[in-house]
Amino acid sequence: MSKNLTQQLTHKLGEAIVKGDYPIGTRMPSEAVLCEQFSVSRSATREAVKMLSAKGLISSRPKQGITVNPESNWNLYDSEVLEWILKSKPSLQLLKEFTQVRFAIEPMAAKLAAENATPKQLSQIEEALYRIAEAQEGLDDQLDAHINFLNMILLASGNRFFIQLTQFVDAALRVSIRYTNQVKGISNTDVTFHVKVYNAIKDGDGASAQTLIYEVLSDAVALIESRL
Amino acid sequence: MSKNLTQQLTHKLGEAIVKGDYPIGTRMPSEAVLCEQFSVSRSATREAVKMLSAKGLISSRPKQGITVNPESNWNLYDSEVLEWILKSKPSLQLLKEFTQVRFAIEPMAAKLAAENATPKQLSQIEEALYRIAEAQEGLDDQLDAHINFLNMILLASGNRFFIQLTQFVDAALRVSIRYTNQVKGISNTDVTFHVKVYNAIKDGDGASAQTLIYEVLSDAVALIESRL
């Protein structure tokens, strides 16, 4: 649970907004009303409102009150916002959009990793490989192992914007599991695939690494689209 | 300028943090000190601190004070954070990273646009084409016209996560102009290129649209890397 009142309120309101309880464009209850509804002081309320404004969900102005911003203003790559979205309106459509982003990001990340990975990062990817192998034998969680593998590739890309998407990829994979009920098809469980990716990265063969990831995600997207 | 005190302070502190005035991992001045330094009340200070925490730049806890988070926690896709980064430490390295993200995103966005664009969105892309043509004749700003074209493609992708990156692409292109001093090479000024992209999207030829954008960005990345 969130520690302090402000964060608790931020989460409650954030979830409610994302869920659609306060429709876009409409005015939320005024400061005073929110205080009463949630039995907190104005300080806590105002701080929560500020945090939500910082994430682009709302904006508040004198006289006009607190209004819900259009979705285009929301910071969708903020992991809290992402969490609220996943919690309140998971859907196959959302999974599709997630996977499309992975489709764009991961092949390029693998390419960059092949070109830039440090020896240390390489060994981290190799370790991730072992985890996947162990997961096959039931010694580790398959999903966690796969996510770890992808995260290591993102880290090895050496690009801070890719690195920041680790949480995003994490969320995307955890959603996918809800719908596919197995890792297979979304992220090939066959460890030989991951070995190929690792080898390409190790050999500095960016094009191969990129293509490998691209192909497997291509299948994943096709699978999801077939269900829509 | 930012309207209210809280936002002003948020910007000042945000910029300072990104700039490195408060090194990562260190403790920032306490609430009380910040109040005095910037001559504002505790409410304003606390709200600014909350906004920066919401963006992942800092975290504050009793006794421990306000500490600067590692960069991996920053919400780099937040347009304000992006703005602060661009303002304080623009570099060719940063441009490279920006362009790599574009390299990942834009070809896929074009592909999706080809597959999903509505008639209205198609006509918006067509309009953007006219703007580029007019820009060639000096009737419109070239950079703005190019950014507009890319934004329309992102919008037509129908994927909210791509759509959200319009600001990112905007920032990336505006940085690139600082270094290349001309749009050429970063985003081909030849309008015939853009016509090809538009036609591919209009014809629903995702693969072609994707390849076209990929090729031109491939050149852009190569150009930047040659300067590093």
Next chain:
DNA sequence: ATATACCATTTATCATATAATTGCCCAGTC
């Protein structure tokens, strides 16, 4: 009909008091 001045509402800011959290030290105990 238009522009200006005023008014009411809501957030913004300031100020102060009290509570809660937590790192740290110190004493006590085994």
Next chain:
DNA sequence: GACTGGGCAATTATATGATAAATGGTATAT
């Protein structure tokens, strides 16, 4: 001597009340 618990101190967290500023709307004057 090392570990455990209590208590202290520093800092943020929360509550509350008062005042300022912003702004949409209204009324008024021309």
